[in-house]
Amino acid sequence: MSTAWQDLTGRARLRDAAIEAFAAQGFEESLRSIAARAQVTAGLVRHHFGSKDALRAECDATVLERYRQLKEESLQADPHQLFTHLPASAQGGVLLLYILRSAREGSAAGRKFTEQLIDEALILLNQSVSRGLIVPSRDEPARARLLILQSLGALVLHFALNPPQDPEDFAAVMQDYYSRVALPTLEIYSEGLFTDSAYLNEYLLATAADVPPATDAGITESR
Template sequence: MRSAPADPTTRERIRDAAVLRFARDGFSASIRTIATDAGVSPALVIHHFGSKDELHAECDAKVLDEIRATKNETIDELASGQSILHRFAAADEYAPMLAYVLRSLQDGGPVGRVFIEQMIEDAVGYTKHGVEAGLIKPSLDEPARARYLVLSALGMLMLELNLDPPKDPADLGGIVREFMTTSYFPMIELYTQGVFTTRRMLDDYMLYVPDPPKNPATEPPVT
């Protein structure tokens, strides 16, 4: 992983091998396979983590920490006027994180749900960072915006992969590069320039929210 020390401990090496294996094969990957990837015995994996569930939880924490750090670093770079083109050149570096997130989304269940909800909570934090840095416009509802951005981005990527499955699912870097090629330009344009030339729709909606118009088909007549 990106922020791992130059000489990782055995526990870190096992965790990082598990992140990559889970990203490639999903969470059904066996302890034995992860141990082989890390160059250790299955017994040593259990010694360090106790169970596969505990290993999974530590992988979740590591990936979330990586995403949070990367987002905040990118905001700082943009706010200081730096180019972030090097981020696009590092697709292979970030691919395991993105693939791991997609596996969590596909896996669903309580663990996957908690993972995605934590991503959304973290997004509230780094969008707030962007607002404070003068890079992101404030929202009338920051948590709702963060939720929408996370779920829409993940949903778009899931649809792209389902509509055009990669020839080699193990080529995580290739998957991310293809996604960047097809989606990053419209996404960045949308984020930076918006869509509508007027805020009339938002103003109309804000008038609607506290006092929505009645539906004559369902509301009783006023006497």
């Protein structure tokens, strides 16, 4: 009889194999293929998880936790260290493709996963505001939702137009995507897009009853 430690190790190995399989091949990947990737029998997958839906739920939770950890580490890392190692990150590639598959799927599980991504983004945004890394928003939940939906939309279109030659080469997938989006993303986030705040000011005047005053949000009023 296996020990609890052995069960946990086997379960974790199967979960990670499933995450990679779903990321590379999609959520239609069979339990048999997942078991082969983990070098175990298909029966062992059912022993640990009971069903494919239960396995998917645990994979979703694990990917969300790893996404959160990766984002937190990137916010705390020295920029030189971050930009030296991130492009070649195989783990980042796995997360990228898994999130892509979930967003593109359109199922109840995919919608739930997207909402969880938004919740995670809101937590990270609030932490970043508290640390002084980013400016506050007049509506933090709305900003978190917009950033995630924009990111997911860009992700879906990017891979529709530029399908990876080898979806199993997670590091290469990450490096290719990163090389295309890093500069324009950092430019927009760091330097902005408009040369002045005229559009924002007019919008705030037109919707004054619905938008909290800038001073209430902790934002310096635009000049």
